[in-house]
Amino acid sequence: MIPSATPELPDLAGMTLVDVEALVARLGWPKFRSEQVWRWVHDKGARSFDEMTNLSAAQRGELATHTRVGSLTVAEVQTSRDGTQKLRLVTRDGFSIESVLIPDGEKTTQCISSQVGCAVDCQFCATAKLGLKRNLDASEIVDQVYLGRKLLADAGPERRITNIVYMGMGEPLHNYDNLIRSLQILTHNLGAKLSQRRITVSTSGLVPKLERLGNELVRPNLAVSLNAANDAIRDEIMPINRKWNIAKLLGALRAYPLEHRRRITFEYVLLAGVNDSLTDAAQLARLLRDVKCKVNIIPYNPHPEAPYARPSDAAVDAFQNECKRLGMATYLRRPRGDDIDAACGQLANRAQGGAAIVPLRIRKGPPPAPAVD
Ligand code: SAH
Numbered sequence: 345m346i347p348s349a350t351p352e353l354p355d356l357a358g359m360t361l362v363d364v365e366a367l368v369a370r371l372g373w374p375k376f377r378s379e380q381v382w383r384w385v386h387d388k389g390a391r392s393f394d395e396m397t398n399l400s401a402a403q404r405g406e407l408a409t410h411t412r413v414g415s416l417t418v419a420e421v422q423t424s425r426d427g428t429q430k431l432r433l434v435t436r437d438g439f440s441i442e443s444v445l446i447p448d449g450e451k452t453t454q455c456i457s458s459q460v461g462c463a464v465d466c467q468f469c470a471t472a473k474l475g476l477k478r479n480l481d482a483s484e485i486v487d488q489v490y491l492g493r494k495l496l497a498d499a500g501p502e503r504r505i506t507n508i509v510y511m512g513m514g515e516p517l518h519n520y521d522n523l524i525r526s527l528q529i530l531t532h533n534l535g536a537k538l539s540q541r542r543i544t545v546s547t548s549g550l551v552p553k554l555e556r557l558g559n560e561l562v563r564p565n566l567a568v569s570l571n572a573a574n575d576a577i578r579d580e581i582m583p584i585n586r587k588w589n590i591a592k593l594l595g596a597l598r599a600y601p602l603e604h605r606r607r608i609t610f611e612y613v614l615l616a617g618v619n620d621s622l623t624d625a626a627q628l629a630r631l632l633r634d635v636k637c638k639v640n641i642i643p644y645n646p647h648p649e650a651p652y653a654r655p656s657d658a659a660v661d662a663f664q665n666e667c668k669r670l671g672m673a674t675y676l677r678r679p680r681g682d683d684i685d686a687a688c689g690q691l692a693n694r695a696q697g698g699a700a701i702v703p704l705r706i707r708k709g710p711p712p713a714p715a716v717d
Pocket residue numbers: 468469470510511512513514515516546547548567568569571611612613642643644645646647688689690
């Protein structure tokens with residue numbers, strides 16, 4: 345069992361409109377109140393009952409005995425020289441999580457976390473070193489977006505969140521029910537109104553959950569952290585591969601119902617001397633030749649807990665050029681916010697006090713498969 349947040353009054357941010365309708369019916373209020381209450385939190389971003397001015401003081405009081413608003417508080421906002429902002433957010437039971445706002449022309453993408461830490465233990469990832477502390481509940485996933493939205497709104501009218509990526513701390517498919525609930529809430533047309541086409545869920549490849557995701561009504565874009573073109577290397581750097589190897593992963597992805605003109609994104613973190621040779625590029629091209637996909641190449645972002653290095657720019661270019669020559673749609677992901685440790689794989693809240701960071705052990709033999717289902 346993965347621990348969840350301590351039970352307390354439910355946060356309206358984690359409630360669907362159907363949940364609010366049920367609550368309003370229980371309170372004996374007229375049905376139209378459901379939409380009013382829902383809009384305050386999900387559309388207008390209210391963070392207290394006092395803001396709900398079309399409810400009477402008595403009604404606000406009654407609502408406050410059954411629910412609360414606001415699961416996270418902003419502890420720190422760091423701004424990178426490239427405009428990327430990293431938010432350190434604190435849960436009600438005192439965990440820090442991180443979320444990143446990445447401006448890109450007219451667009452702003454928010455990268456959100458799905459767990460405190462992660463159980464998957466990828467060898468190159470800073471979040472992995474925390475271990476898994478607990479799942480975020482749906483309100484904590486959604487509240488990251490509402491706080492990001494507020495930060496942008498306070499800065500001026502010209503920027504708003506256009507895209508969401510579940511690429512922060514944690515493995516979203518390992519927190520499946522809260523992931524789905526958060527997607528239902530964020531895409532609701534009376535709330536944040538984010539299009540599912542502008543939401544991407546990134547996974548290390550939990551095959552049974554990928555199969556389940558394919559049957560959901562709300563289906564985001566899919567990004568899959570492949571990071572190796574053969575099982576020997578993937579076993580070594582992503583122990584989850586010992587449970588669901590590349591063949592099983594690609595089998596599930598081939599069966600995944602992709603909508604018209606949608607492609608799967610593969611992420612490939614380039615680690616110097618590990619997976620960055622031209623032979624790796626050729627193997628990758630062979631592996632993905634019949635998959636509707638594109639490949640995002642992410643040069644490794646260093647952090648002190650992992651024994652890897654970023655390849656030289658020339659090696660990165662050579663790898664990408666070989667992929668392109670072999671017909672793969674490949675894109676190079678520039679590191680964003682790396683001066684504030686906000687780039688891919690660097691989210692580990694050192695502000696957590698370091699207590700959770702376990703020292704890196706040099707293992708003899710292959711690493712064990714993680715205990716994720
Ligand atoms: N758990 C999910 C989403 C969070 S990790 C997943 O693994 O997909 C988001 C991305 O960051 C993944 O593609 C992962 O491969 C990449 N990543 C992790 N550590 C990294 C690092 N140190 N440098 C660059 N990318 C990294």
